[in-house]
Amino acid sequence: MALLELKKVTKVYQIGTVAVHALRGIDLTVEKNEYLSVMGPSGSGKSTLMNVIGCLDTPTSGTYILDGKTVHNDEKKAAENSTNGMLSDDDLAYVRNQKIGFVFQTFNLLPRITALHNVELPLIYAGFHKKERIEMAKEALRKVNLIDRMHHQPNELSGGQRQRVAIARALVNNPSIILADEPTGNLDSKTSQEIMQLLDELQAAGNTIVLVTHETDIANHAHRVVHFLDGLIASDEQTLKGKG
Amino acid sequence: MGQLFESVVMAVKAIFQNKTRAFLTMLGIIIGILSVSLMGTAISGIDQVFEKSIESMGQDVLYVEKFPWFMMNDDWWEYRNRPNIEEEYAQQILDRSSTIAFASPSSSRRADVKYGTQAVEAVEINGTTWQEAFITSVKLESGRFFSELEDRYGTRVAVIGYDIKKNLFPDEDPLGNYIMINGNKFRVIGVIAEQGKFLGLMSMDNIVTVPLKAMKSVFGRLRRISISVRPKEGYTVDQAKEELTFIMRGLRKLKPREADNFAINQQEAFRQQFSNIRFAISAVGLGITALSLIVGGIGIMNIMFVSVRERTKEIGIRKAVGAKKSIILFQFLSEAIIISLIGGIIGILITVALVGVVQKFFVAQLSFSLVLISLSVAVLTGIISGIVPANQAARLNPIDAIRYE
Incomplete structure (x- = not known):
């Protein structure tokens, strides 16, 4: 079974009296250990897609199944005339905590706490004990090669290091999927390459990665590229890496 | 439980990152708790002294006298001419x-x-x-x-x-x-x-x-x-x-x-007078307490709104990595409660010091139950003033919050 399955997903935002159709019926399937890039101009709906996949937002209609869990299901909702087809805010928080690892363009680390504590954060909300948490967080920092910086605060780290802390945070809970939204957008090209290499390694180690970017060379790290235009998938093709 | 504990730890850290601000916010609570505990102390001290003093007057003795013990000022000449x-x-x-x-x-x-x-x-x-x-x-x-x-x-x-x-x-x-x-x-x-x-x-x-x-x-x-x-x-x-x-x-x-x-005086008159004084002290004390707690509570509420706004991005991040509404609510609510409680404790400590001084001249006693009451009042003030900002934090949309700069 596919790890991630979107069927006829739409998202309509109401801005004032204007309805903005951000997603106009998306069908997308991502298999386990797949490496997918999402490309498209701004306003094409790729950020909305990320929010929906990341359970930060719910679709207006359609079906979304993540790792066997139904996040949103229109038909079920209509059939049972209940909210069973939709997860509550707290359920969504639980899914984000257990199944999703976010990597953001702006890193989004908490300032004033150490790298280690930042990585611990998802584990706190998962209810792990302190001892376990620290072990797991250290393990994640080891994977991103930043164990020697674990007691530094974000403002004492370089951009690349911060992004690696963020990746460690995304990894720490063994998520089903890592969502990277323009992970190199704030980094210079050399550091970008390092970060992409790290993501490549993680994928090779068995992780599933969905990457949003507008840079072709970054997108080409993935095995499959999906192009978005006006809320619809314009193309869906294997990259050279994917074919090879 | 672990999550709740961590939330309290985070709340304490947040307070200590803004010590001066937190202390200024506490002032109203400090004054409020000071006045409630001082009032309680004064009343219990007066009660004790009064009971002891009145005992020596004789429980059921009547005094036939020219003047009543407690008289209205304007009647003095009438009494004088008796x-x-x-x-x-x-x-x-x-x-x-x-x-x-x-x-x-x-x-x-x-x-x-x-x-x-x-x-x-x-x-x-x-x-x-x-x-x-x-x-x-x-x-x-x-x-x-x-x-x-x-x-x-x-x-x-x-x-x-x-x-x-x-x-x-x-x-x-x-x-x-x-x-x-x-x-x-x-x-x-x-x-x-x-x-x-x-x-x-x-x-x-x-x-x-x-x-x-x-x-x-x-x-x-x-x-x-x-x-x-x-x-x-x-x-x-x-x-x-x-x-x-x-x-x-x-x-x-x-x-x-x-x-x-003529006047027939009795202990009762003292009791009456005393209960008036007691009532006056309570009323003034409660008035000051209520006023300063309201001011203090508004101060906390205000600072909590500021805190929520300042940390909108933090809230977004926490939600993105899996913090539930209730945990965010608890974190901010405990911040408000802790600020208020620390204010209450400072108020109690000042009271203890003042009572120590007053004891040299007058019977005064700070009872344990009064300390408990004062601290409960402080906690309650924290809850009341923290609930609205904390709820606002809990209800933030993670997408908007995480993009907030």
Whole structure:
């Protein structure tokens, strides 16, 4: 079974009296250990897609199944005339905590706490004990090669290091999927390459990665590229890496 | 549980990152808790002192006097023009009454008391009759009260208060020795047990009690006589008071329409007055407390709104990695509660220090339950002022929050 399955997903935002159709019926399937890039101009709906996949937002209609869990299901909702087809805010928080690892363009680390504590954060909300948490967080920092910086605060780290802390945070809970939204957008090209290499390694180690970017060379790290235009998938093709 | 604990830790860290701001926010709470605990302390102190003082007055004693104990200012001239209370009334009351066991006239004035070269100035010399011993609940430490016979003959004997004994007879037994009152010799026959200070202010031990007749022979005319009256066994103070009023009106030959031109005082008046004072203190204290807690609470609420706004991005990040609404709510609510609670604790500590100082002059006691009440009030203020901002934080949309700069 596919790890991630979107069927006829739409998202309509109401801005004032204007309805903005951000997603106009998306069908997308991502298999386990797949490496997918999402490309498209701004306003094409790729950020909305990320929010929906990341359970930060719910679709207006359609079906979304993540790792066997139904996040949103229109038909079920209509059939049972209940909210069973939709997860509550707290359920969504639980899914984000257990199944999703976010990597953001702006890193989004908490300032004033150490790298280690930042990585611990998802584990706190998962209810792990302190001892376990620290072990797991250290393990994640080891994977991103930043164990020697674990007691530094974000403002004492370089951009690349911060992004690696963020990746460690995304990894720490063994998520089903890592969502990277323009992970190199704030980094210079050399550091970008390092970060992409790290993501490549993680994928090779068995992780599933969905990457949003507008840079072709970054997108080409993935095995499959999906192009978005006006809320619809314009193309869906294997990259050279994917074919090879 | 672990999550809740972590939330509290995060809340504490957040407070310590903004120490000055948190402290300024606490001021209102500090003042509020200070005033509630000081008020409670004052009231419980006053209560204690009052009960002790009033006990020494005699539980069910009535005092027939010219002036009421507590009067309205504008009535003073009316009271002033009343006829004086006469010594003879005491016997007349006893003759006519069926409910009164004892009635004793007394009068007091201040004079110096000497023994050898030692002297105590401005001692209250209280002239009364043998019946006084049966009317008030005063206990003797040693010796005896004067007898009916000594009373009738005006024998110059004296029952001295504890302070007099302490000052004039530091190392000897006063019984049988002669003290000088206004240049006249009085033989000491008894010592009154220590009574303490009335309402914690005036000493009740700086007193010498002598037979009324002896007092007259030393000082001449008596001023301001007060007749203390005790009901017979089986009669209540109210019954005795009713009869006493009737008798006094008879003695004064008052017509039914005329108002009493004497006063019958009793402990109750003190109680009444006291409860007024107590009420005034409570009202003022509660007013100050409520006001400062409201101001303090608004301060906390304001700072929490600022805090939520400042940390919008943080909230977004926490939500993105899996923090539930309730945990975010708890984190911010505990921040508000902790600020308020620290304010409360500081308030209590200041109270403890102040009570320590006040105790040197006056009975004051900070009870454990009062500390608990004060801290609960602080926590409650924290909850009330923190709930709205915390809820606002909990309801933030993670997508918007995480993009907030």
